[in-house]
Amino acid sequence: MPWVYLLLALAALALALVSKSTVLTVLALLAALALLLFWVLGLLARRVEAGSRDASMIVDPMELRRLREQAEARRLAQAAGRDASSSTSSAE
Template identity: 60%
Template sequence: MPWLFLLLAVAAFAVALNASSMALAVICLLVALAGTVAWVLGLLAQRVGNQSRDDSMMLDPMELKRLRDEAEARRAAAAVTDTAPGDTARG
């Protein structure tokens, strides 16, 4: 779809170059400017849309809580194994 705006802008610019009326040339130049801006915005919107995440991959709050609880349990287990009884420092 953005390429149609570019085609419109090029056609309007070509008409502006060949126009014998100043009013027609100004109108065509404005249309060419608007088409170019629409083309650039369309390309940007397309790029953002392609890089966005899939909504179906989002986690619900219950799943997120379960993952946090699992991570907390792993951290607690790692902390217990790091402080084993035979690891006392003598000073």
């Protein structure tokens, strides 16, 4: 879609160059300037969109808390497993 703005801007610029009326020339130049601005903003919007993450992948606070609790439980289980294995090996 941004490329359509560029083509329209070029057409407005061509109209400004071939026009004999001052008012039409000024209006065509203003239109060309506005269309060029829309073209640049469209390109920038596409670039930002390409670099952004998918919003559906964002974790809500409740899910994040549940994941933290699971990680903490795993850490405690691993620590308990290491303590149990170190106490059995030292008893031998």
